Amino acid sequence: MIDINPNNSNQQTIKNEILLAGIGLHSGKQVELQLKPAEIDNGIKFIRTDKIKDNVINAVWSNVTETVLSTTISNKGGLKISTIEHLMSALSGLHIDNLNIYINAPEVPIMDGSSRPFVDAIEDTGIKIQSKKRKILNVKKVIEVKNNDSSVKIIPNKQFSIDFEIDFPSQLVSKQSCQLQLINGNYKADIAAARTFGFEKDVEHLRSNGLALGGSLDNAVVVGERKILNKDGLRYNDEFVRHKILDSIGDLYLAGSPIIGYFYGNKSGHYLNNQLLRKLFSDESNYEYIV
DSSP states (O other): OOOOOTTOOEEEEESSOEEEEEEBTTTOOEEEEEEEEOOTTOOEEEEETTOSSSOEEEOSGGGEEEOSSSOEEEOTTOOEEBOOHHHHHHHHHTTOOOEEEEESSSBOBOTTSSSHHHHHHHHHHOEEEEEEEOOEEEEOSOEEEEETTEEEEEEOOSSOEEEEEEEOSOTTTSEEEEEEEOOTTTHHHHTTTOOOEEEGGGHHHHHHTTOSTTOOTTTSEEEOSSSBOSTTOOSSTTHHHHHHHHHHHHHHGGGSSOEESEEEEESOOHHHHHHHHHHHTTOGGGEEEEO
16 A cells, blocks of 8 residues: 655545546446545545535545445545545555645546546645654554455555455456565555456446446546457456456555555455455454554
8 A cells, every 4th residue: 555665654645636537337437536636634534525525524434435446435424435445545655644635526536547647637736744653553463354255355465555356257267466665655556456347348337336427438448359459458457457456455554554464465455455445443452553
């Protein structure tokens, strides 16, 4: 989720407000976002501008309420924000600790299907180093969660590393694996551009269930029976597994702090990522905070 830079362990926010717009992947509706600098210890907060009361939703693991095809968080009043994982991944990759995200709809825009548009926008406006040290969550015990043949685990380590494997019944995707240490700011080059993906055969079923209504070749890799339908092909040879890593980085940033540990995912997704955090935080002896 973050490469810990010993020369800069202070909290960070953005220097200036950022305005973004796009469509929701599942809703198909136009969405406007305002990313605004936030004070020390604010954390990441979503504010629904289309609502007046109880419109703040903290981006933390305990607020996750849905994990089907995306990660959704809700506040105690039931107000929701969905498809937060790509934006959260960008914030993790760029070490943004404090941010207020104003949004006029219940779904974060999909942009191009990756986190790169968010990364580019934040880099364009600049990052502000704040005056207080950030807390870092150090994993002390092996934590594992399984569901049938899918699993995730995190084990003690000296830095954050991620290892992911996927296996789909498609000759164009099939088995892929990728292992990365997020160091020296390599998130942008190695992860940020990896797009969400889906299979042509599933599109009609998803849309009949009110999902992927905003999906297109402009914001997703679409896998046909015999070829990738996007005319420019893939951005990485293993773009599919890299996108799963992108998602996992975003989901894990809901821990509320950068994590030091070795994360391994096998055919897993948003549900198991959240269950891993719930199990991690269920016992205070599983972790410690360091500054």
